[in-house]
Amino acid sequence: MTNSSPDKSSILEVDGLTVDYGLKGVSLRAIDNVTFALRAGEAVALVGESGSGKTTTAMAIAGLLSPNARVSKGEVRCYGNRLPIENDAAMRPHRWSETSVVFQGAMNALNPVHRVIKQIAEPCMLKLGMTRGEATARARELLELVGIPAGRGSAYPHELSGGMRQRVMIAMALACRPSIIIGDEPTTALDVITQAQILKLLGDLRSRLNLALILITHDLSLVAECCDRMMIMYAGRIVEDGTVAEIFAKPKHPYTRLLIESIPNPASGKRIIRSIPGDPPNLMNRPSGCAFHPRCPSAMAVCMTEVPSFDEYGQGRVACHLHRLTQEDKVAVHA
Ligand SMILES: Nc1ncnc2c1ncn2[C@@H]1O[C@H](COP(=O)(O)OP(=O)(O)OP(=O)(O)O)[C@@H](O)[C@H]1O
Numbered sequence: 001m002t003n004s005s006p007d008k009s010s011i012l013e014v015d016g017l018t019v020d021y022g023l024k025g026v027s028l029r030a031i032d033n034v035t036f037a038l039r040a041g042e043a044v045a046l047v048g049e050s051g052s053g054k055t056t057t058a059m060a061i062a063g064l065l066s067p068n069a070r071v072s073k074g075e076v077r078c079y080g081n082r083l084p085i086e087n088d089a090a091m092r093p094h095r096w097s098e099t100s101v102v103f104q105g106a107m108n109a110l111n112p113v114h115r116v117i118k119q120i121a122e123p124c125m126l127k128l129g130m131t132r133g134e135a136t137a138r139a140r141e142l143l144e145l146v147g148i149p150a151g152r153g154s155a156y157p158h159e160l161s162g163g164m165r166q167r168v169m170i171a172m173a174l175a176c177r178p179s180i181i182i183g184d185e186p187t188t189a190l191d192v193i194t195q196a197q198i199l200k201l202l203g204d205l206r207s208r209l210n211l212a213l214i215l216i217t218h219d220l221s222l223v224a225e226c227c228d229r230m231m232i233m234y235a236g237r238i239v240e241d242g243t244v245a246e247i248f249a250k251p252k253h254p255y256t257r258l259l260i261e262s263i264p265n266p267a268s269g270k271r272i273i274r275s276i277p278g279d280p281p282n283l284m285n286r287p288s289g290c291a292f293h294p295r296c297p298s299a300m301a302v303c304m305t306e307v308p309s310f311d312e313y314g315q316g317r318v319a320c321h322l323h324r325l326t327q328e329d330k331v332a333v334h335a
Contacts, residue, residue: 010037011179011212012061012099016074019056019065028283030056031236033074040179043206043213045223045244047259048233049280054216057233058182061214062099063091078179096123100173102166102202104185109169110157116168117143117153123175142171146201163194170201174209181206182214187222199226220263224248232256235281235291242316252318255292290321298322 017034020027031053038044046054059065061076063085071086078098084090103109111119117139124135140150146167157165166186173181183202187195203226206213215227223230224244231241232253240253251257258276278295281287287294293303302321310317311324 012038018073045227045230052233053236099180100178104188
C-alpha cells in the first residue's frame with residue numbers, strides 16, 4: 001500500500017484534483033493532477049515555494065475556493081463520499097464539518113465587534129443545531145480544550161494576545177467536530193515561543209481527538225517537529241511524498257534536496273546556506289516536461305519534454321526522471 005493508493009483507513013482521498021483560476025480572460029492552472037490520501041490521525045505537511053499550489057489544494061479540499069476558481073478535473077472524497085467542491089451551495093453543509101481550516105492572522109478572521117465565545121458558539125448553532133445555551137456551553141468547553149479559561153470568552157478579539165486569538169481560531173475550527181484540520185501557515189504571524197505553544201496544542205489535540213492534520217508551511221523545521229509525512233509541491237504538482245524521516249534523511253527529488261539544503265542548520269557548522277537557483281515558474285507559462293528542469297542541477301534532455309510520472313519507493317513516491325534512471329541502472333547492474 002502506498003501513499004498514492006488509498007486503503008480502507010483513508011478518511012480523505014484527493015484524486016487527480018486540477019484547479020484553474022480565471023484571471024482577466026486567461027486561465028491559470030494552479031494545481032494539476034494532485035492525488036493523495038490521508039488517514040485518521042495522520043499529520044501531513046504541504047511544502048513548497050510561494051505559488052506552488054499549497055493553499056489552492058487546501059482550499060479545494062475545504063470547499064473554500066475563490067469564485068474565480070474552477071475544478072477542471074478530479075475529485076475529493078471524504079469517508080468515501082464525493083464532496084461537491086465545485087458547487088458553492090451544495091458544499092455549504094459540508095464546510096467546516098468534515099474539514100476545518102485554521103488560517104494565519106486570527107485578527108483578520110475574527111469579527112472585532114463580537115465576543116469570542118459568541119463566535120465559537122455560532123457554528124455550533126448553525127451546523128449542529130444546538131440551542132444558544134447548549135452552544136455557549138460547548139464554546140466554554142472548547143475554550144478550555146484549547147487552553148483558554150472559559151471566563152475569557154467574554155473578551156473581544158483585540159483584548160486577547162495573538163497566541164490566544166489563534167487558540168480561539170482553533171476552538172472555532174473544532175466546533176463542528178471535524179476529522180481533518182488544515183493549518184494554513186497557522187503560526188506565521190506569531191513569535192517563536194507562541195509558535196511552539198500553538199504547534200504543541202495542535203499536536204495534543206491531534207492525538208486526543210484523533211484528528212488528521214494538513215499543515216501548510218514554508219518552514220521545514222516545523223515539518224520535522226510536528227508531521228509524520230510531507231508532500232513537496234512544485235508548480236502545482238506533487239513532486240515527492242514520503243515520511244518526514246525518510247525525506248529528510250534521503251530526499252529523492254533534486255528540488256526536495258535543495259529545499260532541505262536551504263534550511264539553516266547551526267549543528268552542521270555550515271555558514272553558507274545554499275539557496276535554490278532561479279525563480280519559481282510563472283504558471284501562465286509553465287516550463288515543458290518537468291517544470292523544475294530550468295532550475296535543476298541534474299536536468300537531462302528528457303526532463304524538458306516529458307512530465308515525469310510517480311515511482312513508488314518504501315513508503316513514498318517521487319516524480320523525477322533522474323530517480324527512475326538511477327533505479328533502472330541499479331536493476332541493470334544486478335541483472
Ligand atoms: N484567486 C486567485 N486568482 C488567480 N490566481 C490565483 C488565485 N489564488 C491563487 N492564485 C495563483 O495560483 C497559484 C498557486 O497559488 P497558491 O496560493 O495556491 O500557492 P501557495 O503555494 O499556497 O503560495 P503561498 O505560499 O504564497 O501562499 C499562484 O500562481 C497564485 O498566484
